[in-house]
Amino acid sequence: MDCEKFEVIMSRHCSPVLMGQKPANLVSFSKEKMPDFPELFQFYKEKFSAKGIFMKVICGCRKHYLVFVYRKDMLEQYLTQKEAKELLMQDGYSEEEDLDQWILHLKERFEMQKEFPHEIGLFLGYPLEDVKGFRLHGGSGCKLCGYWKVYGDVEKAKLQFAVYDKCREFMNRQICQGYSILQIIERNEWCAQKSA
DSSP states (O other), X not given: OOHHHHHHHHHHHHHHHHTTSSSEEXXXXXXXXXXXXXXXXXXXXXXXXXXXXXXXXXXXXXXXXXXXXXXXXXXXXXXXXXXXXXXXXXXXXXXXXXXXXXXXXXXXXXXXXXXXXXXXXXXXXXXXXXXXXXXXXTXXXXXXXXXXXXXXXXXXXXXXXXXXXXXHHHHHHHHHTTOOHHHHHHHHHHHHHHHO
């Protein structure tokens, strides 16, 4: 199994989630470039779940696997906010369903549509005002474009983008020094416990 390639892709696209700074992210894996993806996915899915990080294949088209990587506790906390829930209900999600059922519904929406479902910003933990702005303006007229399109508080978004950049830089540096993603996550948890 090519763990190194898998970890480089994960660190590049999911560092803020792995470091506990973001509730979720999407990452794409090429079927051609990573033929052992199913085995790698199963291995890391088991290891990550012990750390409160979960992965689901949201879409497996002809050329790629699209994987949803998330911290269940953070994502539940975000999506159960009144305003986030109301937006989900507008897209056909049921208030009676739990997070697992919502993710299954999201997967179905990916399979039915040719483009990303509008609610993806909610599942990725983007600020509610920016999700609403994107819906209202169809992606145009934003104040700033970074990890997402910003329609609300630009300064707050810039600070968040900087945190995400630092997570990526830190994780990439650690991987270059020979640490595995699992070791980095464990060290991060240990540091968080020591500073609490």
